[in-house]
Amino acid sequence: xxxTESTMLDLGTPAPDFDLPDPSxxxxxxxxxxxxxxxxxxxxxxxxxxxxxxxxGLAAFANDCALRNVAMVAINSNDVISHPGxxxxxxxxxxxxxxxxxxxxxxxxxxxxxxxxxxxxxxFYLFDRERKLVYRGRFDAATPGNDEAVTxxxxxxxxxxxxxxxEPDPDQKPGIGCNIKWKPGNEPDYFG
Numbered sequence: 001x002x003x004t005e006s007t008m009l010d011l012g013t014p015a016p017d018f019d020l021p022d023p024s025x026x027x028x029x030x031x032x033x034x035x036x037x038x039x040x041x042x043x044x045x046x047x048x049x050x051x052x053x054x055x056x057g058l059a060a061f062a063n064d065c066a067l068r069n070v071a072m073v074a075i076n077s078n079d080v081i082s083h084p085g086x087x088x089x090x091x092x093x094x095x096x097x098x099x100x101x102x103x104x105x106x107x108x109x110x111x112x113x114x115x116x117x118x119x120x121x122x123x124f125y126l127f128d129r130e131r132k133l134v135y136r137g138r139f140d141a142a143t144p145g146n147d148e149a150v151t152x153x154x155x156x157x158x159x160x161x162x163x164x165x166x167e168p169d170p171d172q173k174p175g176i177g178c179n180i181k182w183k184p185g186n187e188p189d190y191f192g
Contacts, residue, residue, distance in 0.1 A: 006175035015131040020105035023092035036071035050177035057150035077113035123175035
């Protein structure tokens with residue numbers, strides 16, 4: 001398992017648009033969240049051990065956010081030819097099994113991952129009411145290889161600061177996890 005860090009998109013970046021299907025085929029767009037006071041965009045998948053480690057905490061976090069009018073959407077950009085366990089059918093199973101209350105959508109072309117400069121799963125982006133980036137990076141310090149509790153503490157702190165109108169804390173840690181499984185020849189150029 002190769003461990004990859006997130007690219008840390010510049011704070012203040014406007015939320016890139018997206019229009020992606022959930023496993024049932026329903027389209028989910030950035031504009032669907034216009035009434036929310038904040039938006040968390042998470043890049044996840046089904047098979048990654050780093051995602052598996054936090055998925056119950058992620059479901060609880062999303063439920064807590066919904067009570068505060070902060071929306072969440074999760075995006076799976078993995079190549080399902082090389083990783084069939086990340087297929088939309090398996091995504092539907094994941095939604096049901098872990099009680100995801102947020103849309104979990106499939107980025108088949110991987111273009112959405114590219115415009116977000118996503119690199120790994122899990123990776124998180126928090127946008128404020130104006131859809132400017134105020135946080136990017138990890139959920140918390142928990143990984144499959146350490147004894148840290150899964151709390152979502154770092155992302156939760158960012159949500160609290162955003163809702164309070166505070167400036168983003170510049171000391172943000174990159175997400176770490178499995179690299180996005182790019183289709184052959186579709187690797188992005190932002191890795192250097």
